[in-house]
Amino acid sequence: MKINKFEDIKSWQLAEVLTLEVYKFECKTQSGIDFSFKDQIQRASVSIMSNIAEGFERATNKEFTRFLYIAKGSCAEVRSLLHVGNKIGYITQSQYIELLTLCEDISKTLSGLIKYLSSQ
Numbered sequence: 001m002k003i004n005k006f007e008d009i010k011s012w013q014l015a016e017v018l019t020l021e022v023y024k025f026e027c028k029t030q031s032g033i034d035f036s037f038k039d040q041i042q043r044a045s046v047s048i049m050s051n052i053a054e055g056f057e058r059a060t061n062k063e064f065t066r067f068l069y070i071a072k073g074s075c076a077e078v079r080s081l082l083h084v085g086n087k088i089g090y091i092t093q094s095q096y097i098e099l100l101t102l103c104e105d106i107s108k109t110l111s112g113l114i115k116y117l118s119s120q
Contacts, residue, residue: 006056011071011109015049018078018102027090037090041081047074048106061117068117072110079103 006012022045027038048071055067079100086096 003056006053009052009056009113011068011106011113012049012052012056014102014106014109015045015052015071015075018099018106019045019049021095021099021102022078025085025090025095027085034090037081037085041078041085044074044077044081047071048078052110061120065114065117068110068114072107072114075103075107075110079107 003009019042022041025038025041027034051067051071051074055064055071058064058067082091082096082100082103085091086093091099
């Protein structure tokens with residue numbers, strides 16, 4: 001199947017779901033909202049989908065692959081933040097498990113796409 005636009009890429013679709021879920025986090029503390037944590041996890045999740053989109057629009061598979069690796073790095077950052085967020089009570093256990101699994105799926109689909117592009 002030929003992909004004609006970045007919105008057709010499974011990794012991008014999963015990253016969009018992740019981002020929308022991350023934006024729902026409240027990150028409440030006793031003194032208010034932890035805007036620093038909230039901002040960091042939002043930026044990292046948006047970075048995944050943005051790098052997939054930007055890489056897709058580049059002229060070569062080599063450039064696309066480079067951006068996919070950046071997206072994988074951002075995905076790892078989100079996973080790391082999910083661990084912290086769960087341990088300090090910003091994220092429920094069910095959110096944590098759901099989103100950690102989603103991040104792992106994104107990373108796997110990115111790895112598959114990278115492998116495919118590298119073989120071309």
